[in-house]
Amino acid sequence: MTALAPAVSEAVEAVRAQFTDHPVEATPDGAGGAFVIIEDLPIGSSYTASTSWLGFHISTAYPDADIYPHYTGVVARADGQPHGPAIQSVTWRDRSALQISRRSNRRDPAVDTAALKAERIRRWLADQ
Template structure:
């Protein structure tokens, strides 16, 4: 198994710091990257359940590659409406999940990072 690249290790450390107090699971992908799951993420009253996990893959190409897509546990909208086109049901890391397609077309190395992207995705989801 390949160890995490230094940049991926830095990204994982930043995610742990950003989401301090929340359990963070890290699984090496075997190529220098990592699958990351942050548990106990508050999505808000627009979804059932209102708390879920958020997962994503930080590839060995990080920070030169966007962290995309993100995943959550399966959620239902409290207003009864279907999810939008950027959200679809999938299985990810042997878990039933929603895939959140929020690509950062303007990914800026040295400015954007895995923790910031995760926070942006959570904020986006909470207002859908």
């Protein structure tokens, strides 16, 4: 199996530093990238479960590639309304999941890190 590319390894460590109170699992993808899962992440009271996991893939092209899409556990909106068009049900890494499609169209690789994107996705979920 291929080791993580240096930039991917740094990104994984930055995710761990960003989410110090949460278990972070990083699994090599075999091509220098990593599948990352942050466990027990607070996603807000807008959902029937206020915590879930958040997963994503950091490809070997990082930092030149966006971290997209993100995945979370299957949660329902507390108000009973359906999820919006940016969220759909899928299976990811053998887990039932919701895929969150929030592309960063004007991303700057020097600023828009994997850790920052994960936090922005968490906040976006909490604000729904």
